[in-house]
Amino acid sequence: MAAYMMLDGNSAAVQAIKMAKVKVISAYPITPQSSISEELSRLVRDGSLDAKYLRVESEHTAISAAIGAQLTGVRAATATSSVGLALMHEVLNVASGCRVPIVMPVVNRALASPWSLWCDHQDTMAERDSGWLQLYCENVQEVFDFVTMGYKIAEHEDVLTPIMICLDGFFLSHSMQKVLIPKQNEVDEFIGDYVKKNTYLDPLNPMVINNLTSPEEFTEMRYQQKDGFDNAAKVMDKVFLEFEKKFGRVHRAVEGYKLEDAEAVIVTLGSMSGTAKQVVNMLRNQGKKVGALKIVSFRPFRSDLVNEMLKGIKRIAVFDRTAGLGSQGAPLWHEVCNALEESNAVVKSYIGGLGGRDISLETVLNVFDDIMNNDSKNKSPVWIDLKDNAMDIRQVKKDA
Amino acid sequence: MHNTKTECKGLVSNGVSACAGCGLELIIRNVLDVLGEDTLIVIPPGCAALFCGYGDGTAFKIGGFQGNLENTAAYGAGIKAGLEMQGNDHTTVLCFAGDGATLDIGLQSLSGMIERGDKVVYICYDNEAYMNTGIQGSSSTPQGAATTTTPGGKATQRKDLIQIVMAHRIPYAATASLANLTDLRNKVKKAKETDGPAVLHIHTPCPTGWSYHPSKSIEISKLAVDTGAWLLYEYENGVVKVNYKPKHFKPLIEYLKLQGRFKNISEEKVSSIQQDINKRFDELKVRGELL
Numbered sequence: 137m138a139a140y141m142m143l144d145g146n147s148a149a150v151q152a153i154k155m156a157k158v159k160v161i162s163a164y165p166i167t168p169q170s171s172i173s174e175e176l177s178r179l180v181r182d183g184s185l186d187a188k189y190l191r192v193e194s195e196h197t198a199i200s201a202a203i204g205a206q207l208t209g210v211r212a213a214t215a216t217s218s219v220g221l222a223l224m225h226e227v228l229n230v231a232s233g234c235r236v237p238i239v240m241p242v243v244n245r246a247l248a249s250p251w252s253l254w255c256d257h258q259d260t261m262a263e264r265d266s267g268w269l270q271l272y273c274e275n276v277q278e279v280f281d282f283v284t285m286g287y288k289i290a291e292h293e294d295v296l297t298p299i300m301i302c303l304d305g306f307f308l309s310h311s312m313q314k315v316l317i318p319k320q321n322e323v324d325e326f327i328g329d330y331v332k333k334n335t336y337l338d339p340l341n342p343m344v345i346n347n348l349t350s351p352e353e354f355t356e357m358r359y360q361q362k363d364g365f366d367n368a369a370k371v372m373d374k375v376f377l378e379f380e381k382k383f384g385r386v387h388r389a390v391e392g393y394k395l396e397d398a399e400a401v402i403v404t405l406g407s408m409s410g411t412a413k414q415v416v417n418m419l420r421n422q423g424k425k426v427g428a429l430k431i432v433s434f435r436p437f438r439s440d441l442v443n444e445m446l447k448g449i450k451r452i453a454v455f456d457r458t459a460g461l462g463s464q465g466a467p468l469w470h471e472v473c474n475a476l477e478e479s480n481a482v483v484k485s486y487i488g489g490l491g492g493r494d495i496s497l498e499t500v501l502n503v504f505d506d507i508m509n510n511d512s513k514n515k516s517p518v519w520i521d522l523k524d525n526a527m528d529i530r531q532v533k534k535d536a
Numbered sequence: 537m538h539n540t541k542t543e544c545k546g547l548v549s550n551g552v553s554a555c556a557g558c559g560l561e562l563i564i565r566n567v568l569d570v571l572g573e574d575t576l577i578v579i580p581p582g583c584a585a586l587f588c589g590y591g592d593g594t595a596f597k598i599g600g601f602q603g604n605l606e607n608t609a610a611y612g613a614g615i616k617a618g619l620e621m622q623g624n625d626h627t628t629v630l631c632f633a634g635d636g637a638t639l640d641i642g643l644q645s646l647s648g649m650i651e652r653g654d655k656v657v658y659i660c661y662d663n664e665a666y667m668n669t670g671i672q673g674s675s676s677t678p679q680g681a682a683t684t685t686t687p688g689g690k691a692t693q694r695k696d697l698i699q700i701v702m703a704h705r706i707p708y709a710a711t712a713s714l715a716n717l718t719d720l721r722n723k724v725k726k727a728k729e730t731d732g733p734a735v736l737h738i739h740t741p742c743p744t745g746w747s748y749h750p751s752k753s754i755e756i757s758k759l760a761v762d763t764g765a766w767l768l769y770e771y772e773n774g775v776v777k778v779n780y781k782p783k784h785f786k787p788l789i790e791y792l793k794l795q796g797r798f799k800n801i802s803e804e805k806v807s808s809i810q811q812d813i814n815k816r817f818d819e820l821k822v823r824g825e826l827l
Contacts, residue, residue: 159621162614188617193648197610200603200645204578204614207601210621212614226604337615339574339627342599347588 138318138383145279145308148315149215149241149301150175152283154185155323156239159210162190162201167253168305169217169243176213187213195220199227199240206236207345209332211287214238217305218245221259225266231298232267232361234346235334237290238298239283240268244406244457245305246491254492255305257405257457261467267361269299269368270435274409276313279303281385282432287327288375294367296334302434304407306492318383326382365436372433389433390441394420398427400451400508403442403472405431408455408495415500426504431468439475446472451482453507455500456517457489465517482507485517493521547573549595553586557750559714559741559757560584560661564632566717567659568598570724575628576619578603578611580637583668584661606641608633609649612656628657628728635662635676639695650704650733657727658735660697663742671745678765679809680792680801683745689801693812697737702771708734710770710779714741714757719779723770739766747796759791764813769820776824778817788813 143151150172153161161180163173179185192198195216202212216224221242231238242260246252260270269290271282282301290299303309332338335345349357369389376387393413395401404412409430419426429445431437446452454473456466463470465485473483486503489495499521506518523529544550547568554561560583568575577600579585587595588602603611612631619627633642638660649656665683666672673683675695682689701709708730712720720738727734741757743750760766764785769778788810792798 160614160617162617186621188621190613190617190654191652192610192613193644193651196607197613197645197648200607200610201614201617204601204611204616205618205621206614208615208618208622210618212618227607230604337576337599337601337618339576339599339624342573342576342597344588344594344596344600344602346602347594348585348590348602350591353591 138316138322141315141317142312143276143315144171144310144312145273145276145303146171146243146310147175148276148280149283149303150179151317152280153213154179155284155320156211156287156327158185158187158213160188160190160202160205160212162192162198162205162212162214164192164195164198164216164220166195166217166220168245168309169215169220169241171309172215172241172243195223196227199224199231202238203227203231203234203236206238207234207335207337209330209336209338211330212238215241215243217243218259219248221263222247225263228263228266228268230346233357235296235364236298237296239286239290240298240300241279241283242300242302243305243309244302252491255307255457256490256492257302258459260300260302261458263300264435264467267297268435269297269365269433271299271301271432272406272434273301273303273308274407274430276308276311277315277385278387279308280315280317281379281383281387284323284327285375285379285387289368289372291330292367292371293333295364295371297361297364297368302406307407316385322382326379369433369436369438387432389438390445391430391432392445393428393430395427395429395445395449397425398449399425400453400504401427401429401446401449402500402503402507403429403431403452403454403468405434405455405457405468408457408489408500411495411497412455412500415497415504418497419504424508434468437471437475439471442472442475443477446476446479446481449481451507453484453486453503455486455488455503457495459487459490460485460517464515469517486520487517488519488521495521544597547597548587552595554583555744555750557743557753559753560663562714563661563720563738563740566721567630567632567724570721571628571630571657571728573598574626575630576600576615577630577632578608578615580605580608580633580642581668582634582637583663584632584634585668605637607645608637608642609645609656609658612658613649613652613654616654616656631656631658633658633660634667635660635664636666636674639676639697640674643700647704650701650706650735653732655732658733660735660737661740662697662737663740663745665745667742667745680805681797682800683797689805697735698769698771701735705774706735706771707732708770708772709736711737711739711766711768713739713761713766713768714754715761716768716780719768726772745797748794752794756791756794759786759794762786763788763791764817765791767817767820769824776820778820778824781821785813785817
């Protein structure tokens, strides 16, 4: 039988990686991911995970070694955060371009500068065009479930695309929650053994992978990746249903909460989604018709589902945990705007929760207050939790 | 199209697009001839990447991966780990990278690979600059050599790869040269048989980048060894062995004067490089005799 465990987000990720029977781990510590690297090394040492642990000297090597290992025909694991993910950037595109379906937890943390140890989504948002699938977790159970499902989705022969499982630094990575962990044989039945497909390194069946490609073929190879993303959407929906049937928990690429008669809806990513739902309940108790839409799959972005679920909603608040500097709005807002067809809704971009600032009940209440009552035509993003003295903080001012 | 599976004699196709007189081509043919077909090769972008081929063609009969410029050793370590975990302890994993991909941008991942003890053969073919991108200077470009980014001749000394890897207490490391193919092939064999990381640093004459006639690659290689511009030695289980110990080196200028890249070098510079060579050689000999 499945059993409940008290786990933090990082331990839930480790548990899922262990149960996927990865054979090679290449890991490098970075706050707040470090305990994933540590726990995996302990599991290898005590023999409960039959894997080779490469204690690498950088994230760049961590992802490179994982690609090399997985190309030989085994599951390889790594994990990272923030600037570690940024250091991987070049090689993330190799993993996706070579169709190496690595499953990688990313513990979301702000990018420097200024230095921050704490959560926001700029690290993974900066990789949204790297050719990786991206799922965002609301709670620790989702961390376990999404990592587990990640193997089944990424490795599907019609997908063959690596996947980031994004979990909010500290809010999930270090938050202890009750998690239902299935039995090993159930996970085995669900994800199966790793089977190498398409490109691989085998001395008995040699091929040279990733050589120079001419303009005659490059576009078509990118298009094949695009096809993988299209397929990922369908495969993901199917895997969610299979998971539900086997393990009883319901997950969807996009999840609506009290949308039926809603007049105003907040769109969220990650751990803020729980807070948003609670605020919806509070406002519903006051008779206000509000709802929430949680985006689980940011890549592929499910415009079809978002459009369908937001049909008829008049006021839409999109909450991004990243700044989207220099653009008219932040990344999630762009996606939502683009998804809506034949809609005359007011769709506003809200930015908050940066560098570890808590997205509190009050923050979400302020978002609803603004989207429901502010009819200003100003299309600039609203920095919803910005302090009044923003321009006075640590400004270097020259004397007149 | 040439069919590498049926038509090439060794593990590398005939008719590759290397420059006339390319030292690298001779080296890679000999290296793979020694290692055999139970080998997987990792090559970063650079001259050697042309052997990976273009589009759906390749010059190799063995499997391989073209990595990024700075992580050849990282891919190699991962491939080895993946093979080991499937019970394959026989396939040689060969990293084959140039001087820029090794001594500049790839030094960190190479250092990590050696420190962890990953059983990978790492070969640096050193043509002493970024030749494939147009002869830009690297940290292995010798002092006084003109490149497109050291037009006045490189002011500083080159990095010493083998001394760097020796500082890791690597099980096996050696320099080699086309001047002595038997020695080179023996060292490749030793590297393959080493139970742990092994690094070979192979002097790789480049007529295009060094400005000499393509017919003179072997002559240049021999002069490099005879003048001491390239010292042949190995480091095995903590012991240094100098493989070539002439009573007297030929004057360095005999090696330099054949190459356009040194045409503007001053006599004082030649003399100071000559002194450095003698000093390095004496240090090596002392180390070899003491140990």
